[in-house]
Amino acid sequence: DTEVTQTPKHLVMGMTNKKSLKCEQHMGHRAMYWYKQKAKKPPELMFVYSYEKLSINESVPSRFSPECPNSSLLNLHLHALQPEDSALYLCASSQGRGAGTDTQYFGPGTRLTVL
Amino acid sequence: AQSVTQLDSQVPVFEEAPVELRCNYSSSVSVYLFWYVQYPNQGLQLLLKYLSGSTLVKGINGFEAEFNKSQTSFHLRKPSVHISDTAEYFCAVSDPFGTGGSQGNLIFGKGTKLSVKP
Numbered sequence: 435d436t437e438v439t440q441t442p443k444h445l446v447m448g449m450t451n452k453k454s455l456k457c458e459q460h461m462g463h464r465a466m467y468w469y470k471q472k473a474k475k476p477p478e479l480m481f482v483y484s485y486e487k488l489s490i491n492e493s494v495p496s497r498f499s500p501e502c503p504n505s506s507l508l509n510l511h512l513h514a515l516q517p518e519d520s521a522l523y524l525c526a527s528s529q530g531r532g533a534g535t536d537t538q539y540f541g542p543g544t545r546l547t548v549l
Numbered sequence: 550a551q552s553v554t555q556l557d558s559q560v561p562v563f564e565e566a567p568v569e570l571r572c573n574y575s576s577s578v579s580v581y582l583f584w585y586v587q588y589p590n591q592g593l594q595l596l597l598k599y600l601s602g603s604t605l606v607k608g609i610n611g612f613e614a615e616f617n618k619s620q621t622s623f624h625l626r627k628p629s630v631h632i633s634d635t636a637e638y639f640c641a642v643s644d645p646f647g648t649g650g651s652q653g654n655l656i657f658g659k660g661t662k663l664s665v666k667p
Contacts, residue, residue: 438592476639476657477593490654524592534581534643535600538655540592 437461438541440525446547449515455544457508457525464530466508467538468500471522483508484530515548522546551576553642555658563666564632570625570661572640582623583641583655584614593639599623610634635665 438459447453457466465484469477482490483502491500497519499511508525522543528536556571574580581600585593597608604616614625623640640658 440592474660474662476660479654482654526593535598537583537595537598538593540585540594542590542592545590 438525438527438539440523440541440544442544443542444545444547446549447512447515448549449517451515452511452513454512455510455523455525455546457510457527457541458506459527459539460506461527461539462505462529463527463539464505465528465536466502467526467528468508468510469524469526471524471543473521477524481510512546515546517548520546520548551580551642551644551656553640553656553658555638555640555661557661558659559662559664561664561666562630565629567628568626568630568634568663570638570640570663572623572625572658574621574623574640574642576621576642576644578644580642580644582614582616583643584608584612584623584625585639585641585657586610587637587639587660589636596625596638630663630665632665632667634663637662 441456467482468480471477479492480494481500486502497514501509522545524543525541526538528538552575554573562568583598584596586596587593596612597606599606599616607613612627616623638661641655643655
């Protein structure tokens with residue numbers, strides 16, 4: 435099973451709402467990633483968790499708050515977002531060997547619209 | 550710092566024609582190279598990757614790529630495309646010696662939109 439699942443597929447929220455994106459994998463991977471992808475652009479790395487510890491935060495605003503409850507789950511908590519945060523949010527996972535050879539497996543993404 | 554340049558933002562091609570999507574990278578150290586495909590409204594899927602060894606790499610769906618160290622290129626090719634190959638293609642590089650926990654993080658090119666016409 436090489437599947438990464440993400441819920442919900444679509445999310446519309448107001449600027450005062452609090453919502454969460456969820457990601458799950460059962461491949462035994464120990465690295466998990468959040469990316470943001472705007473239309474017609476490549477994915478931009480937001481956060482990396484390695485062995486359930488946050489290892490990289492690419493200067494993401496605090497209105498995005500990641501959480502890794504266990505090795506299979508990754509959440510992204512959203513609060514007080516801006517319309518410019520509307521994008522496709524992709525989750526990915528990899529074995530986590532950290533040597534650069536790992537394949538990252540991507541989920542289908544959550545299409546977020548902030549009104 | 551590493552970077553990836555995809556020379557063509559869009560490549561239109563007729564069905565059953567050959568195609569080449571170009572990718573050049575900039576790095577002072579050894580790197581690992583990847584091609585990912587993104588179909589409309591989907592996540593990214595690995596097509597192939599170069600880690601070491603043979604410079605000709607074969608991937609899924611009939612794609613292949615050739616690593617050329619002297620030209621710092623990793624161009625993607627398919628001898629005969631199908632309508633179903635219409636998608637966005639991303640070349641990416643990872644740095645095995647990155648600092649600050651960045652080992653293995655992917656640096657993506659801007660993408661090439663392949664449009665296959667009947």
